[in-house]
Amino acid sequence: NAGVTQTPKFQVLKTGQSMTLQCAQDMNHNSMYWYRQDPGMGLRLIYYSASEGTTDKGEVPNGYNVSRLNKREFSLRLESAAPSQTSVYFCASSATRVEQFFGPGTRLTVL
Amino acid sequence: QKEVEQNSGPLSVPEGAIASLNCTYSDRGSQSFFWYRQYSGKSPELIMSIYSNGDKEDGRFTAQLNKASQYVSLLIRDSQPSDSATYLCAVSETGANSKLTFGKGITLSVRP
Numbered sequence: 313n314a315g316v317t318q319t320p321k322f323q324v325l326k327t328g329q330s331m332t333l334q335c336a337q338d339m340n341h342n343s344m345y346w347y348r349q350d351p352g353m354g355l356r357l358i359y360y361s362a363s364e365g366t367t368d369k370g371e372v373p374n375g376y377n378v379s380r381l382n383k384r385e386f387s388l389r390l391e392s393a394a395p396s397q398t399s400v401y402f403c404a405s406s407a408t409r410v411e412q413f414f415g416p417g418t419r420l421t422v423l
Numbered sequence: 424q425k426e427v428e429q430n431s432g433p434l435s436v437p438e439g440a441i442a443s444l445n446c447t448y449s450d451r452g453s454q455s456f457f458w459y460r461q462y463s464g465k466s467p468e469l470i471m472s473i474y475s476n477g478d479k480e481d482g483r484f485t486a487q488l489n490k491a492s493q494y495v496s497l498l499i500r501d502s503q504p505s506d507s508a509t510y511l512c513a514v515s516e517t518g519a520n521s522k523l524t525f526g527k528g529i530t531l532s533v534r535p
Contacts, residue, residue: 345522354527355467355511370522402466411457412513412523414466 314338316415318403324421325393333388333418335403341413343406344386345370346378348399349417355402361386393422425450427514429526437534442499446512446526449493455515456488456495457523462508471497502533 316337325331337344346358347370357370361380375397377389386405390397398421404412426449436442444458455474459467473479473486473495485498495514499506512526 352527355525357522360522411455411469411472413469417466 316403316405316413318401318415318418320418321416322419324423325390326423327394329393330389330391331393332390333401333403333420334385335387335415336385337403337405337413337415338384339405339407339413340383341405341407342383343412344380345404345406345412346376346386346388347402347404348372348397349402350399358388358401393420395422398422425514425516425524427512427524427526429510429512429529432529433532434529435532435534436502438502438504440502440533442502442506442531442533444497444499444510444512444529444531446495446497446514447493448495448512448514448524450514450516450524451490451493453514453516456486457513458484458486458495458497459511459513459525460508461511461528467511499531502531504533504535507531507533 319334342363345360347355356372359378361367364383379387401418403415406412428447430445458471460470461467471486473488479486483500487496509528509530511528513523516522
């Protein structure tokens with residue numbers, strides 16, 4: 313039982329490049345989330361998926377897209393990376409109305 | 424705008440002391456409250472959840488909730504150097520989904 317897994321762990325991009333961050337959970341949770349964490353800003357929600365087939369914007373969605381591929385997988389795509397997207401990205405999952413469990417994170421640097 | 428405020432840190436306590444971490448929230452309809460611990464370079468880890476007014480104890484940790492005052496706190500008794508971390512308060516949003524609003528966190532340092 314791996315919980316929530318994320319790939320890659322680290323990534324360096326040049327401005328304008330695209331990439332997809334992958335997230336998978338094996339806890340049969342309905343809801344999945346993508347956050348970014350920046351110094352002094354706390355955790356900010358980018359997008360979430362309350363259930364398979366649905367996605368909704370969070371607090372900071374601009375510059376990102378998501379796909380809920382199936383119940384297990386929720387990916388985050390940066391179409392044209394910008395230096396302002398340098399951050400640590402966390403994926404999380406939860407059963408409805410219950411606590412969230414986090415993956416190990418992806419450290420992204422955009423040059 | 425829903426807000427979760429944590430008292431500014433960092434907080435430093437000697438080993439063996441009680442550490443008191445506080446959090447206030449703006450959404451009066453919030454039903455679920457959580458404390459996460461985050462070690463440097465690691466992901467947040469859930470340590471306590473509380474859903475009703477009063478105290479909830481788990482080992483050296485006690486969570487306290489006062490919905491009338493919109494206040495939740497975490498007490499760590501017999502603080503250990505291994506408790507040194509950033510503690511995040513999280514509050515559920517009103518409604519059927521399980522979205523959380525996080526505070527910015529407070530960094531606790533336990534001095535040996």
